[in-house]
Amino acid sequence: MPDFSNYQGSSDEWKAFVKANPLPAPGLALSPQALRAATNALRVKISQAELERDDLCSKVTWRDYSVLTRDQCNIIVRVYRPNHASTTAPLPVYLFFHGGGHLFGTIETEDAGCARVADRAGILVANVGYRHTPEFTHPTQVHDALDAFAWLGANIDAIGGDRTRVIVGGISAGACLAAVVAQQSCATNMGITICGQLLCIPWLVHPDNNANNTPASIPTSSYQQNTHADILPLGLMQLFSELLGASDYSDSTLNPGLADDAAVAGLPKTCFLVAGQDLLRDEGLSYAQKLAHNGIPVKVHVFPGMPHGFRRYSDLRASWRWDELLVEGCRWFLSSDKTSSGDIVVEMREDTQTRPSFSLA
Template sequence: MDNSQYGHPSKEWVAFGVAHPELHIDDNALDEEIARDPATYRDTANAAKEEAVRALIAEEKLDEHVLVENYAVPTRDGATIPVRAYRPATTNPYQPVPAYLFFHGGGMLFGSIDSEDYSCMVWARRLGFAVISVCYRHTPDFKFPTQTNDAWDALEWVLTNAADIGVDPDCIIVGGVSAGGCLTAGVVFREVALAEQEGRKPRVKGQLLAIPWLIHRDVYPTDIFADIEKCSIVQCADAAVLPKPWYDLFTDLLAVEDPKEPIMNVALAADEELRGTPRTAFIVCGWDMLRDEAFILADKLERLGVPTKKHVFPGLPHAFRKYADLPSSKRWDDRTVESIQWLLDGDAPADEPGKWQSEISDP
């Protein structure tokens, strides 16, 4: 495997950095104070994003176009987690609609129920149906497997209460970004196994894995690369947004006792474990430590005949969408909506096996 052609900063990224030196887009050093007290830094970062999100919603008057409902979802350990449903104001509240069940990114450390409001409102308005955001519990307060358990409990709750929340239980798409992609893949992996045991089809129509975290650091299969320097966790170790120090912090805080844990390594699953996986869409960044995990899983799913849709942004770093003024950020938004729509349309053709749709021509 060699995807290293995607792993060099694009002209677009370099030009954006020159035009916006105040953003320090390539300055991603992990401050020692953050490493000592990640919870405090997390709370500060979440508060800043929430404030920015509120401003965007007010500016675009999204609250006039999207209805929002809050729920407290019970978890297996007796706690509750917040879940928020977004629905276009133009839809009939008594008519069940499809739903996109979303798990946010942030390395299992960052994110809140409020920090995702803007994205979820935009998706709900553009898609014309429900978006359901799950705020699983975060590190360092909660270790693995709390996050994966919360994700599964949320899916079960949505399926069980579909009629009450106005969604069609036969039209559920699951998706997530980065760490949320890890949770998405884990939920679908578990659902596929359960469906096999019970002799039925999976209860989700598809999954969107955007810049997903699919392999635990300590069992990474570097041996499948002829040149380890071309492996994304090596080639992109100094990339912007998610350099190796942050990647290691997220991994260490999650504290997975057994790095071979299957639900944290869906990309390494055996063929027999992946058979029956529903339609899957990938959105990947080329200059990203997590790049090759998506390629590994996509290749396996295609060999098994799973309809697969794939987009790659060559030369752009993990989660570049945080920079809204970067030209490719709009394309990211478009690819997200297109992917969800494709997942819902069971007759839409898959991509040509092995071929990734590239969003930029000048990596």
């Protein structure tokens, strides 16, 4: 694994934020169900506040669709449509998978984020309500993601989407699902074309299959540097992994970041958003390097000094930049530009004093 410790960084903004707003304990003494309920309640509250603050309910309309899974259950896909979009022309579609270690997250926790991207990028966003641990273990989440992708292929015309302009992406565990969908779509014709994948703070390697988290001789690895990091310490990551209940840690669908060159050949343009003080930093940057090595157009943005999941705190300037990069990434995917940025872009943004403006052009 390459040494990415130079992106660990330090953020004055994060230090000041934590000093003024002490973070809650990880809650590892709670049962998984109690921890999930408390976390989801907070995330819904945050999402509802952002919906109101940004007046997103007047800018975006959404509708729920029921998707039949391979084991004859139903999951929900919520599709968000910008009200300023044409009512006749098909729109690009962003198939989104939420984060939360496969334990946290609901459709409602993602309403504000999905509506914001739909409005600012002028696209449809399809938010997948896949099933969670501990009730549903691996590979349920992967199967739900692939079934949602198949549903989109069968129904994209009916929801007003453009089958030649599909983006897949997600956050953390959801980014892993998106990466698996993208890799498998290269080998299977589902009738839709993925033009880009958006991998945000991605979890791409199962911890028990990750050489980063064991050798004390590699103090510069992200697992060693961020064992006690804010928001996602190692103990919480281990809980997520244990609840998945995977019998084979080397399963390729748990480790898309370790895919060989043949598996990533032909992947679409890919944009990475990575946090510097994150257990998952190195696997995200390593996967970005692998894609670039195989000729995949790649853009990478790193937030030094920021922990995993910092975006939930929407008043941070780094969070405003995160939102901006999501829109920029979608526009890059939909453009004819196939050039990579060439370098990892370090998103310090310490000099940004006002909320960035967005253009719908």
